[in-house]
Amino acid sequence: MKNISLVFIIIIVFSTFSFAGGPWPQQKGKGYFKLSEWWIVFDQHFTDQGLIDPNVTTGIFNTSLYAEYGITDRFTTILNAPLLSRNFMNNLRSATTEDIIVAGEAINRLGDIDLGFKYGLTKPGAKIPIALSLILGLPTGTPVAGELNNLQTGDGEFNQIIQIDAGRGFNIGKTPAYISAYTGFNNRTKDFSEEFRYGVEFGLGLLNRELWITSKLNAVESFKNGATAETVTSTSIFANNSEFSSIAFEASYYVTKKVGISAGVAGAFRGEIIAAAPSYSVGVFLDLSR
Amino acid sequence: MKNISLFFIGFLLTFTSCVGDDFLEDFVNESLRITSSIDSIEINTTFQFEKMFLNNIGQEETANVTWSSSNTDIIEIDQNGLATAKQKGAATISVEFETDTQTLKDEVTVVVGETTVLTQNRIEGRVETTTFYDLAGDFVYYEDGDKILLEFGEDYIASNRLPGLYVYLSNNKNSVAGAFEIGKVTTFRGAHTYELEGIGFNDYKHIVYFCKPFNVKVGDGTIQE
Numbered sequence: 001m002k003n004i005s006l007v008f009i010i011i012i013v014f015s016t017f018s019f020a021g022g023p024w025p026q027q028k029g030k031g032y033f034k035l036s037e038w039w040i041v042f043d044q045h046f047t048d049q050g051l052i053d054p055n056v057t058t059g060i061f062n063t064s065l066y067a068e069y070g071i072t073d074r075f076t077t078i079l080n081a082p083l084l085s086r087n088f089m090n091n092l093r094s095a096t097t098e099d100i101i102v103a104g105e106a107i108n109r110l111g112d113i114d115l116g117f118k119y120g121l122t123k124p125g126a127k128i129p130i131a132l133s134l135i136l137g138l139p140t141g142t143p144v145a146g147e148l149n150n151l152q153t154g155d156g157e158f159n160q161i162i163q164i165d166a167g168r169g170f171n172i173g174k175t176p177a178y179i180s181a182y183t184g185f186n187n188r189t190k191d192f193s194e195e196f197r198y199g200v201e202f203g204l205g206l207l208n209r210e211l212w213i214t215s216k217l218n219a220v221e222s223f224k225n226g227a228t229a230e231t232v233t234s235t236s237i238f239a240n241n242s243e244f245s246s247i248a249f250e251a252s253y254y255v256t257k258k259v260g261i262s263a264g265v266a267g268a269f270r271g272e273i274i275a276a277a278p279s280y281s282v283g284v285f286l287d288l289s290r
Numbered sequence: 291m292k293n294i295s296l297f298f299i300g301f302l303l304t305f306t307s308c309v310g311d312d313f314l315e316d317f318v319n320e321s322l323r324i325t326s327s328i329d330s331i332e333i334n335t336t337f338q339f340e341k342m343f344l345n346n347i348g349q350e351e352t353a354n355v356t357w358s359s360s361n362t363d364i365i366e367i368d369q370n371g372l373a374t375a376k377q378k379g380a381a382t383i384s385v386e387f388e389t390d391t392q393t394l395k396d397e398v399t400v401v402v403g404e405t406t407v408l409t410q411n412r413i414e415g416r417v418e419t420t421t422f423y424d425l426a427g428d429f430v431y432y433e434d435g436d437k438i439l440l441e442f443g444e445d446y447i448a449s450n451r452l453p454g455l456y457v458y459l460s461n462n463k464n465s466v467a468g469a470f471e472i473g474k475v476t477t478f479r480g481a482h483t484y485e486l487e488g489i490g491f492n493d494y495k496h497i498v499y500f501c502k503p504f505n506v507k508v509g510d511g512t513i514q515e
Contacts, residue, residue, distance in 0.1 A: 043312070045504070047422040047423050047449075047451075048424075048451035049424075051422035053421045053422050055501075055504035055506050056312050056504060056505035088308075089505070090309055090310045090311055091309060091310070091311045091312065093312065093313050093314065094314060094316050094347055095314055095316060095317070096317045096346055097347055098313075101465060102505050104310070106308075106309050148503070150503040229450045229451070229452065240451075241451065272451070273451060
């Protein structure tokens with residue numbers, strides 16, 4: 001059983017759901033590339049009973065490269081690489097003496113890289129496109145670091161997510177819009193619990209498609225079939241069996257025909273062993289599909 | 291190219307936060323107590339009394355205390371806490387310390403008899419959660435010969451979902467600074483016992499459950515006020 005603390009669960013929750021969204025593969029030779037900064041700072045979390053408890057202030061900052069590239073019109077490869085992941089925890093000081101009780105720490109490392117493959121089960125231009133994705137969460141991050149072994153930029157285990165997406169584009173008046181939904185299964189190694197994932201996404205293209213507003217509802221239900229502190233006697237720290245429902249909003253604005261900027265916010269409104277705070281992201285993207 | 295480099299450097303610096311400070315409310319009242327546990331002292335022998343002064347965060351500090359006996363004909367005590375049993379009877383041994391703001395005092399009544407009898411202490415209590423994680427259970431903290439034992443009963447339960455739950459003995463129920471770490475919690479339901487070494491029975495006031503990865507207290511129980 002590898003380590004996983006609250007820290008990494010947050011990374012999983014709020015970052016990978018930007019991954020491989022929608023049932024629309026890239027056209028052959030086209031692509032979408034994005035450099036983004038995603039971050040969360042939180043001092044409370046959802047407990048195993050879904051209630052909110054405090055924790056020492058913890059922060060995660062990921063500088064990531066996201067890329068989609070169409071190998072064929074129906075087959076797209078996807079990469080989500082946190083090139084620099086910073087994880088920190090504050091000093092815990094006595095309010096009486098101001099002496100440090102537990103020293104804060106920070107690490108800057110590579111995060112866990114996701115590699116994905118999306119295949120369009122329907123022909124391009126289908127009224128209701130459907131796509132199947134395989135996402136491999138590679139354990140390239142650092143699962144244990146710091147004096148107390150409670151910092152990490154990865155969970156040390158290998159995720160294998162099978163996901164199916166379906167959606168439809170339509171117009172609201174003259175405004176283009178789309179809606180998509182997905183469901184998936186995450187098979188995990190090293191005694192981590194498997195997960196059932198699902199969500200819906202709605203997007204609206206404004207200003208002659210120069211501004212896209214998207215909202216997402218994502219959820220993870222744990223099978224709770226992995227290890228707990230009761231079944232693992234090692235001294236490693238970990239949390240497992242986390243689950244949540246989250247909502248996210250993102251705005252993407254095309255500054256030029258192909259280059260744009262984006263900003264987003266996301267947060268769990270229900271959860272177990274998960275941060276109770278919003279996360280934010282900003283990015284610059286290049287969209288070669290337009 | 292230079293502009294692009296500056297952009298990315300600025301981009302990274304903007305979102306690279308420094309380690310800040312969280313503050314824990316850990317004030318406690320200063321206290322002074324006699325930590326020696328003795329029922330009677332054998333006549334014409336000596337006994338070394340020990341004391342402990344705890345500051346306003348529950349940490350032990352040295353203190354120039356004053357020892358006294360209510361009846362020096364029965365027990366005489368010097369300023370190092372060394373008592374001499376002179377004749378049969380009972381006397382109250384007191385220790386005092388004047389801080390900047392108050393006078394602290396503790397006392398015990400001791401009998402002088404045929405033999406020296408050390409107290410076999412036994413305290414019953416209960417740990418309770420202070421969070422929204424399950425933690426509860428009755429405990430008995432007691433001496434068995436030379437051993438100090440902390441025993442939990444069948445009603446004990448603790449959440450197994452917390453990473454890195456540890457149990458401590460502390461003199462500050464909000465903090466584990468300077469606390470005695472008993473160990474990582476490995477039993478989450480039912481009876482179990484910790485055998486404690488390297489401490490005195492009266493050295494600590496509280497049992498504290500603390501989650502190391504989150505740096506937060508999860509629950510506590512009181513051994514002595």
